[in-house]
Amino acid sequence: MADQKITPEKSKNRKLNSGMLLGIIIAVIVLIAVVSSFYTVNANERAVVTRFGRYHATMEEGLQWKLPFGIDQVTKVTQKVLSKQFGFRTLQAGVSTTYDQKDYSHESEMLTGDLNIVDVTWIIEYRITDPKAWLFNVDDRRFSGGDRYEDNRDKTLRDITQSVMNQLVGDRAILDVMSNERDNIEFQALEKIQENLDFFELGVKLTKVRMQQVVPPEGEVQDAFEDVNKATQDRERLINEGEQAYYAEIPRIEGEAKQLLAEAEGYRQSRINKANAEVALFQAIYDEYNRSPRSKQVTRDRLYYEMLTEVLQKSDNTDLIDRGLENFLPLKNIGTGTGEGR
Amino acid sequence: MNKNIKVFVTIIIIVIVVVILRPFFILPEGEQAVVTRFGKIAKVHTEAGLKLKVPAVDQITRYSKKILSWDGDPQRLPTSEQQYIWVDTTARWRIVDPKVFYQRVTEMDEAYARLDNVIESAVKTVVAQYPLTESVRSSNIILESGTAILNFRSEDSGNAGKNGDGASSAEEDSVNELLANAFAPIDFGREQLSEEMIERSQGSMPEYGIELLDVVIRQIRYSDDLTQSVYDRMISERQKVATGFRSDGNGRKAEWLGMLNRDRDIKLSEAETQAAKIRAEGDEEAARIYSEAYSADPEFYKFWKAMESYRKVLPAQKKVLSTDMEFFDYLYESD
Numbered sequence: 001m002a003d004q005k006i007t008p009e010k011s012k013n014r015k016l017n018s019g020m021l022l023g024i025i026i027a028v029i030v031l032i033a034v035v036s037s038f039y040t041v042n043a044n045e046r047a048v049v050t051r052f053g054r055y056h057a058t059m060e061e062g063l064q065w066k067l068p069f070g071i072d073q074v075t076k077v078t079q080k081v082l083s084k085q086f087g088f089r090t091l092q093a094g095v096s097t098t099y100d101q102k103d104y105s106h107e108s109e110m111l112t113g114d115l116n117i118v119d120v121t122w123i124i125e126y127r128i129t130d131p132k133a134w135l136f137n138v139d140d141r142r143f144s145g146g147d148r149y150e151d152n153r154d155k156t157l158r159d160i161t162q163s164v165m166n167q168l169v170g171d172r173a174i175l176d177v178m179s180n181e182r183d184n185i186e187f188q189a190l191e192k193i194q195e196n197l198d199f200f201e202l203g204v205k206l207t208k209v210r211m212q213q214v215v216p217p218e219g220e221v222q223d224a225f226e227d228v229n230k231a232t233q234d235r236e237r238l239i240n241e242g243e244q245a246y247y248a249e250i251p252r253i254e255g256e257a258k259q260l261l262a263e264a265e266g267y268r269q270s271r272i273n274k275a276n277a278e279v280a281l282f283q284a285i286y287d288e289y290n291r292s293p294r295s296k297q298v299t300r301d302r303l304y305y306e307m308l309t310e311v312l313q314k315s316d317n318t319d320l321i322d323r324g325l326e327n328f329l330p331l332k333n334i335g336t337g338t339g340e341g342r
Numbered sequence: 343m344n345k346n347i348k349v350f351v352t353i354i355i356i357v358i359v360v361v362i363l364r365p366f367f368i369l370p371e372g373e374q375a376v377v378t379r380f381g382k383i384a385k386v387h388t389e390a391g392l393k394l395k396v397p398a399v400d401q402i403t404r405y406s407k408k409i410l411s412w413d414g415d416p417q418r419l420p421t422s423e424q425q426y427i428w429v430d431t432t433a434r435w436r437i438v439d440p441k442v443f444y445q446r447v448t449e450m451d452e453a454y455a456r457l458d459n460v461i462e463s464a465v466k467t468v469v470a471q472y473p474l475t476e477s478v479r480s481s482n483i484i485l486e487s488g489t490a491i492l493n494f495r496s497e498d499s500g501n502a503g504k505n506g507d508g509a510s511s512a513e514e515d516s517v518n519e520l521l522a523n524a525f526a527p528i529d530f531g532r533e534q535l536s537e538e539m540i541e542r543s544q545g546s547m548p549e550y551g552i553e554l555l556d557v558v559i560r561q562i563r564y565s566d567d568l569t570q571s572v573y574d575r576m577i578s579e580r581q582k583v584a585t586g587f588r589s590d591g592n593g594r595k596a597e598w599l600g601m602l603n604r605d606r607d608i609k610l611s612e613a614e615t616q617a618a619k620i621r622a623e624g625d626e627e628a629a630r631i632y633s634e635a636y637s638a639d640p641e642f643y644k645f646w647k648a649m650e651s652y653r654k655v656l657p658a659q660k661k662v663l664s665t666d667m668e669f670f671d672y673l674y675e676s677d
Contacts, residue, residue, distance in 0.1 A: 022346055052392035053370035073370075106416075106430070111562050113484040115474065115524040116576050117569065136372040139408040156411050159432040163558040167532050170478040170562070174576075200409050200434060200555070221573050224580035231584035235591030242598025246605075253606045257613030264617030268624025275628035279635040282646060286635075289642060300645060307649045308669050314657035321664050 033068040040064070045076045046131045058131055077131035081207065084158060086165070087121030088212070109217075110166055116174040119215050124161055124193070125208040133203025157204070160196045164189050178214045186211055363397035374407045374437070376444040386441050403444060405437050409555065412457045418565060419466050421474045426565035429477070431465050431539070433457065434555040435547075442551030456550060461557055464542035468535050475524060477562055480531040532559060 040063055041047045047059040049066055050073045059074075066072035087108030089100040108119045128134045140153040150158075168185045169177050177185065189209040197204050216225045289299040312318060360366070369375050369390050377385040378401045387393055388407065395402065416430040435457065437443045447453045469477055539557040547554050564572055636643040665673055 019346065022350060050371055050390070052390075053368040053373075054389070054391035055371050106561065109561070109563055111478050111564070113475075113479050113524070115478065115572065117564070117572055137408055139406055139410045152411055155413070156409070156434065159411060159413070159558070159560055163432070163560045166559065166561055167480050170532065171480050171483060173484055176484075196556075216576065217573065221576050221580075224577040224584075228580050228584045228587065231587035231591075235587040235594070238588075238591030238595040239598070242595035246598045246602045249602050250605050250609070253609050257609045260610075260613040260617040261620065264620035264624075268620045268627070271621075271624035271628040272631065275631040279631050282643070283635055285646065286639060286642060290639070296642075300642075303646065303649045305669070307653050310653055311656040315659075315661055319662035320670075321662060 037065050037068045038063060039066065039074055041076065044080050045078050048075045048077060048131050048135055049073070050075070055132055055136065075135060077128055077134055079128065081125050081127050083123055083125045084154070084161070085121070085123050086158070086162060087119070107162060110169045112169055112174040112177055113171050114173045117217050117221075118169065118174050118177055119213070119217055120165065120169060120177070121212040122165065123208075123210050123212060124157075124206060125210075126157070126204045126206045128203055129205040130201075130203030133201050135203075137201045137203065153202070156200065157197070157202065160200075161189075161193050161209075164192045164196065168192070174216070178216075182211050182214065365394060365397050367393050367395055367402055369393050369404075372406060372408045373404050374440045376403045376405070376440050377401070378403065378444075383441055383444065388440065403448075405440050405443060405450075407436070409434050409436050411435075412454065412461065414458060414462055414465075416561070416563070417462060417465065419469045421469060421477065422472055423474060425474060425568055427469075427474065427477070427568070428561075428563040428565065429465060429469055429559060430561040430563075431461065431557060432560050433461055433543075433557040435552055436555065437551055438553040439548075439551035442549070444551075447550050447552075453550065453552065456546075457552075460543045460546055461539070461554075464539045464557070467542060468538050472530065472535065473526075475526060476528050476530050477532060477535055477559065479528050480533050482527050485525065485527060535559070 039047070041059055041061045043061045045061070047064060049056045049059060051067065051071060053073075056072065064074075066074055087104045089102070089104070091098045091100050104121075105119070108121050110118055110120055112118050134153075138153045138156050140151045142151050165185075168188055172181050172185070186209045190206055193209065194206045197206060216222050285299065285303070289296050367375075369387050369392075371390040373390065374386070374388045375393070376383060377387065377395060379396065379399055384400060412433040412435060414431050414433075416428045418426050419429050420426055437453075443453070447456065536556070536558055540554055543557060544554050563569070663670075
């Protein structure tokens with residue numbers, strides 16, 4: 001009974017099961033389809049969707065939906081600022097950046113317009129502005145011998161940049177390249193490279209070209225250039241020495257000259273003053289003397305006696321000889337002088 | 343129920359047929375395809391998308407539609423002055439006619455081989471036709487550069503000195519001549535040379551179904567021996583400049599020292615002259631004052647001066663006085 005009861009129920013179940021199985025399979029397929037249809041696009045990237053291989057759309061950031069089972073293919077393209085180095089490579093960027101020791105002279109060595117040789121390293125920065133163009137316009141296969149993570153498309157970018165830089169440096173004299181033409185070269189390179197990129201529709205916007213090192217070839221040539229720098233410093237130093245010697249001496253000389261003048265001035269003034277003083281004394285006496293014929297005589301006598309008084313006072317050993325003494329021969333006769341004074 | 347299973351089975355069969363026989367194929371962006379049927383070209387697809395084909399019969403050959411690059415090995419080439427330089431060129435090209443490309447070239451490697459031949463010979467021909475400066479420079483802006491002209495002049499004089507020595511070999515001379523001509527104005531320049539390379543290469547491209555977009559010189563280097571000559575020249579040129587700077591420095595120093603001596607002598611002698619004048623002025627003025635005052639009565643002045651002189655001079659003299667002097671008049675009589 002129990003069996004009998006069960007059997008029809010079983011067959012009923014079987015019927016239900018086959019229907020359910022189909023349902024489940026379809027449900028699973030739909031579920032897989034739905035789940036695999038969703039994808040996210042980051043804020044720093046864009047997604048290019050191809051449908052049956054043909055470009056369909058470029059999707060912005062956020063949760064996006066596509067057709068499942070490989071009908072829609074999504075390729076993500078970064079929007080970050082990318083950079084390329086020429087003439088050198090950073091191995092590990094960080095607090096103390098390490099550089100690749102390999103020789104990159106096949107990028108950095110250039111001929112200048114005056115047929116000298118110069119070593120130039122530089123960088124470019126760019127952004128992918130047209131993801132579709134970036135993906136589909138220029139060959140992007142890998143090739144052997146290139147840098148890590150670089151394909152033919154990067155190489156195209158490199159080739160263009162390098163040929164433009166070579167051309168610009170080749171148009172200028174080495175000293176100009178090393179000094180005042182740098183900004184100009186960077187500016188023109190930016191324009192020219194962009195022109196080329198646009199021509200090849202790479203979908204890239206170049207934002208920066210910056211020359212890093214512009215130096216003469218290493219070794220003796222660089223030493224010779226170094227020596228010129230030293231020579232300019234020597235020149236400065238020598239000129240300074242000369243100037244210093246000049247300014248050490250000349251102000252002192254100027255002071256001495258002023259001293260001479262001042263002394264002379266002092267002499268002149270003192271002569272005049274002295275003259276004035278003497279003259280004033282003379283004048284005073286003369287005024288007195290000149291007042292009348294009598295005063296003339298009086299003053300004269302006064303002066304004469306004052307003088308003699310002073311002279312004789314100071315002399316302690318004067319011999320006096322009487323005028324009556326006939327045969328005394330005076331050795332010195334001062335009387336003559338006094339007579340003259342009269 | 344049966345109906346359900348029938349539908350299900352039909353779908354599966356269709357899927358299997360599609361998967362095994364593949365009557366469709368997907369042509370992605372950036373690719374083009376040539377469809378051959380029994381060796382004959384049946385169709386050429388250049389637009390991406392889902393394409394139909396006859397299963398098992400049609401053969402699909404895919405080619406890139408993108409811009410491809412060509413990168414030749416650097417070549418050691420002579421310029422018109424017979425100086426050897428390494429020229430590194432690259433080019434960009436694409437397959438514009440897949441049908442012709444399939445017929446005449448077929449394989450990509452073959453295409454590169456053709457490009458090698460054509461472009462390398464074009465580069466060689468063009469470089470050999472022109473002087474080195476035409477490959478290096480693109481314009482004549484260098485002629486307006488002050489520093490370049492300076493270099494040129496010093497280089498010129500250096501050459502004259504070298505030739506005068508008569509020690510340099512003929513080979514060196516030709517190098518020097520080449521370098522001395524660095525500042526000759528150019529007529530074409532690198533861009534035009536590139537154009538000419540393209541023109542020369544382009545001729546045979548349509549028969550390969552290829553379009554050549556550009557041929558550019560990526561790098562030019564001197565051959566090794568030429569490099570050494572250039573290094574030597576750069577060194578000697580820099581040495582000249584350095585010597586010049588030092589000599590100029592010494593000269594300027596000497597100039598300062600000369601100025602020092604000159605200014606010292608001038609300033610001192612000027613001051614001395616001036617001082618002498620001032621002193622003379624003082625003497626003159628004093629003399630004037632004296633004579634002006636004394637000339638009022640020369641006789642009295644004489645007396646007065648005599649008094650003064652006696653007063654100064656006499657006390658030191660040893661004296662024997664005679665009472666005969668007027669001074670002693672009153673010694674004997676009182677009136």
